Amino acid sequence: MVSNEPSPESTAAPQALHDLDLTGDVADLTAALMDIESVSGQERALADTLEVALRRLGHLQVHRDGDALVARTLLGRPERVVLAGHLDTVPLPTTPGARGTVPATWDGATLYGRGATDMKGGVAVQLALAATLPDPNRDVTFIFYDHEEVEGSKSGLGRLARNSPELLEGDFAILLEPTNGTVEGGCNGTSRYKVRTRGVAAHSARAWMGVNAIHAAAPILAILADYTPASVDVDGLSYRESLNAVRINGGIAGNVIPDDCEVEVNYRFAPDKDLAAAQAHVFELFQGFEIERTDGAPGARPGLQHPAAASFVAAVGRTPMPKFGWTDVSRFSALGIPAVNFGPGDALLAHSDDEHVTRAAIHDCLAALRRWLGGAPQDTAEPAGR
Amino acid sequence: MVSNEPSPESTAAPQALHDLDLTGDVADLTAALMDIESVSGQERALADTLEVALRRLGHLQVHRDGDALVARTLLGRPERVVLAGHLDTVPLPTTPGARGTVPATWDGATLYGRGATDMKGGVAVQLALAATLPDPNRDVTFIFYDHEEVEGSKSGLGRLARNSPELLEGDFAILLEPTNGTVEGGCNGTSRYKVRTRGVAAHSARAWMGVNAIHAAAPILAILADYTPASVDVDGLSYRESLNAVRINGGIAGNVIPDDCEVEVNYRFAPDKDLAAAQAHVFELFQGFEIERTDGAPGARPGLQHPAAASFVAAVGRTPMPKFGWTDVSRFSALGIPAVNFGPGDALLAHSDDEHVTRAAIHDCLAALRRWLGGAPQDTAEPAGR
Numbered sequence: 001m002v003s004n005e006p007s008p009e010s011t012a013a014p015q016a017l018h019d020l021d022l023t024g025d026v027a028d029l030t031a032a033l034m035d036i037e038s039v040s041g042q043e044r045a046l047a048d049t050l051e052v053a054l055r056r057l058g059h060l061q062v063h064r065d066g067d068a069l070v071a072r073t074l075l076g077r078p079e080r081v082v083l084a085g086h087l088d089t090v091p092l093p094t095t096p097g098a099r100g101t102v103p104a105t106w107d108g109a110t111l112y113g114r115g116a117t118d119m120k121g122g123v124a125v126q127l128a129l130a131a132t133l134p135d136p137n138r139d140v141t142f143i144f145y146d147h148e149e150v151e152g153s154k155s156g157l158g159r160l161a162r163n164s165p166e167l168l169e170g171d172f173a174i175l176l177e178p179t180n181g182t183v184e185g186g187c188n189g190t191s192r193y194k195v196r197t198r199g200v201a202a203h204s205a206r207a208w209m210g211v212n213a214i215h216a217a218a219p220i221l222a223i224l225a226d227y228t229p230a231s232v233d234v235d236g237l238s239y240r241e242s243l244n245a246v247r248i249n250g251g252i253a254g255n256v257i258p259d260d261c262e263v264e265v266n267y268r269f270a271p272d273k274d275l276a277a278a279q280a281h282v283f284e285l286f287q288g289f290e291i292e293r294t295d296g297a298p299g300a301r302p303g304l305q306h307p308a309a310a311s312f313v314a315a316v317g318r319t320p321m322p323k324f325g326w327t328d329v330s331r332f333s334a335l336g337i338p339a340v341n342f343g344p345g346d347a348l349l350a351h352s353d354d355e356h357v358t359r360a361a362i363h364d365c366l367a368a369l370r371r372w373l374g375g376a377p378q379d380t381a382e383p384a385g386r
Numbered sequence: 387m388v389s390n391e392p393s394p395e396s397t398a399a400p401q402a403l404h405d406l407d408l409t410g411d412v413a414d415l416t417a418a419l420m421d422i423e424s425v426s427g428q429e430r431a432l433a434d435t436l437e438v439a440l441r442r443l444g445h446l447q448v449h450r451d452g453d454a455l456v457a458r459t460l461l462g463r464p465e466r467v468v469l470a471g472h473l474d475t476v477p478l479p480t481t482p483g484a485r486g487t488v489p490a491t492w493d494g495a496t497l498y499g500r501g502a503t504d505m506k507g508g509v510a511v512q513l514a515l516a517a518t519l520p521d522p523n524r525d526v527t528f529i530f531y532d533h534e535e536v537e538g539s540k541s542g543l544g545r546l547a548r549n550s551p552e553l554l555e556g557d558f559a560i561l562l563e564p565t566n567g568t569v570e571g572g573c574n575g576t577s578r579y580k581v582r583t584r585g586v587a588a589h590s591a592r593a594w595m596g597v598n599a600i601h602a603a604a605p606i607l608a609i610l611a612d613y614t615p616a617s618v619d620v621d622g623l624s625y626r627e628s629l630n631a632v633r634i635n636g637g638i639a640g641n642v643i644p645d646d647c648e649v650e651v652n653y654r655f656a657p658d659k660d661l662a663a664a665q666a667h668v669f670e671l672f673q674g675f676e677i678e679r680t681d682g683a684p685g686a687r688p689g690l691q692h693p694a695a696a697s698f699v700a701a702v703g704r705t706p707m708p709k710f711g712w713t714d715v716s717r718f719s720a721l722g723i724p725a726v727n728f729g730p731g732d733a734l735l736a737h738s739d740d741e742h743v744t745r746a747a748i749h750d751c752l753a754a755l756r757r758w759l760g761g762a763p764q765d766t767a768e769p770a771g772r
Contacts, residue, residue, distance in 0.1 A: 203711065205574065205628075205710050206710050207615075207628035208626065208628065212631060214632075215607060215611040218604065218607035218611040221601060221604035221607055224598075224601050225604040242593035244600075244601070244643055245598060245601060245636070246637050246641065246642060246643070246644060247600075247636065247637030248644075249634065249635060250633065250635075251633030254578055254632050254633070254650060255632065256632060257632070258632060258633065261634065263600070264637065324592050
């Protein structure tokens with residue numbers, strides 16, 4: 001495990017580059033990637049390292065945009081698949097003794113550390129495929145990008161789509177976000193609203209001179225508490241929706257009748273609806289209340305009817321599932337490219353203080369993609385002594 | 387209007403004292419008192435000024451405790467009445483152009499400025515009575531005290547009650563807080579509670595993994611919204627109660643199912659109940675919820691059946707009303723002294739940016755007290771030229 005203390009002088013000069021072995025054990029490669037700290041906004045050292053490693057390979061055309069990299073085979077295959085993953089992680093845990101941190105640590109065959117599931121295992125699988133599969137049965141575009149874990153406007157994938165949309169072209173995309181080795185199709189959309197009540201402030205000793213905005217929010221909470229979220233079948237997958245208050249705030253002092261109360265509502269909606277339909281549903285639910293939408297991103301249909309997707313699902317050999325969380329498959333979907341999530345590790349561990357992934361999960365993910373892309377099986381047995 | 391810029395060197399040395407005319411027009415005296423800024427904690431200049439003025443009178447025994455003053459007639463009358471008022475004000479308005487500030491300003495016969503209603507008019511009436519009624523039909527104890535507008539533990543009246551309880555003795559007390567010239571008897575009690583719901587945090591994309599604490603607060607708001615507050619008859623006055631959420635807070639982020647929601651509830655209760663009974667009522671209302679009391683002060687019964695109170699009500703000549711806000715009558719009540727509020731100005735203007743009082747209201751208040759204390763009527767006509 002290599003120490004990677006960023007030095008303040010290093011922003012202009014190239015970073016001291018890590019010598020990555022892309023052809024060795026992909027789980028060890030994961031650990032090496034995890035040791036290169038890359039919290040959102042600090043992806044440069046990792047991007048530099050990957051750029052050097054990818055350019056060395058020779059059979060790939062490499063393009064860099066900020067701290068995003070695109071590496072493509074140009075074999076003239078009738079079909080092109082995009083394999084994409086983000087380089088950044090959420091910040092390191094602050095809890096003393098947390099194992100989901102940097103550097104990575106092995107506990108038997110389990111790898112602990114920041115990025116273990118989200119998503120340096122997936123990035124390692126991309127790199128291993130790039131290095132060991134020079135002649136895939138489909139052309140492959142490998143995308144590594146920055147700023148996924150922060151506001152969408154900073155997304156490196158979004159920037160690539162604006163700057164070089166031709167580099168993102170493909171018939172099918174796989175995002176190597178953690179799915180426990182199952183194909184997770186599409187994703188739910190997400191949208192946020194502020195539902196507000198207003199009253200009239202007064203001293204609480206003479207409460208009848210005022211109108212209590214918090215009391216006026218009682219029906220809002222009742223609507224939320226009574227709501228039964230739908231599960232919606234889209235292209236054969238069942239998308240479970242949810243509608244939740246995520247924040248509530250009202251009142252300014254212990255002796256003042258509050259004249260304002262605000263409930264922030266998050267509606268996660270199935271990809272049968274666009275953002276406008278989702279908003280219409282929420283507005284109807286809270287009819288009569290002051291409401292505005294503050295945020296929103298559409299979901300993505302699973303697109304599993306596409307031949308490339310179908311053959312991929314067959315290669316993985318497990319029943320595909322819906323993806324509930326919003327992921328960048330939605331960006332591919334918006335570009336007209338069917339996309340699924342498929343990666344090692346448990347999404348529920350992402351961002352946790354205990355983030356970890358097993359060696360086997362990373363091996364299995366690589367093996368499935370190799371199978372589908374026409375590569376010979378590799379020996380995925382654990383090296384002796386681990 | 388005298389300028390009263392406090393100088394930093396003045397804390398040890400006596401303040402430059404204002405020459406107050408206690409025997410002139412009581413409304414002009416009010417304006418002079420208002421010009422001596424006395425936000426809570428900064429009452430010294432005003433207390434110094436009053437101490438000098440009171441000691442000059444000769445017929446009063448004067449006692450000082452911090453920035454509180456007690457001045458008493460010792461005429462051996464069979465009955466003693468306490469007239470009490472606080473010297474401090476809330477901070478000056480920050481709104482540009484607000485008229486409820488320092489120095490005071492006249493607009494016709496209306497006096498604008500901080501303390502106009504709360505309560506330099508009342509203090510001026512106390513001083514005028516002290517100066518012009520050397521031979522009242524009852525012994526009179528004038529109390530001027532500090533730190534009324536801040537937390538109760540700092541109260542100058544509370545400090546006097548601890549240090550020199552004998553100086554507070556009396557058969558009946560009148561607090562010259564603003565009541566628009568009506569006798570307001572007793573006061574409601576006040577108590578505050580935190581009612582809390584807990585849930586289980588989860589990413590809002592998989593809301594079903596969590597339990598939403600804000601949704602769980604829906605019944606709390608429903609209880610509050612549906613509650614019909616009582617009006618309770620105590621000693622012939624009807625005390626209107628109130629139960630209100632004054633603050634609500636829940637949730638930590640736009641994508642996290644909240645595991646905590648807290649509703650702060652203020653119960654203002656009639657003086658037929660003590661604090662324990664008030665708490666029992668609220669705990670019963672929110673049975674099954676996590677609840678704690680965070681604050682509380684009992685009310686005070688009006689005590690209008692006391693002969694001194696009854697004669698005072700008769701002298702005022704208007705139907706007495708209940709006091710809804712908590713005032714220091716509660717402290718007298720706790721000492722076993724029946725107490726009422728009676729003072730010039732509208733309590734609803736207290737603390738406002740527009741605080742003001744009319745010349746007539748101050749004159750009328752003084753006249754009623756003079757009548758009751760056996761003084762000859764004074765000419766309360768407005769001086770020429772105003």
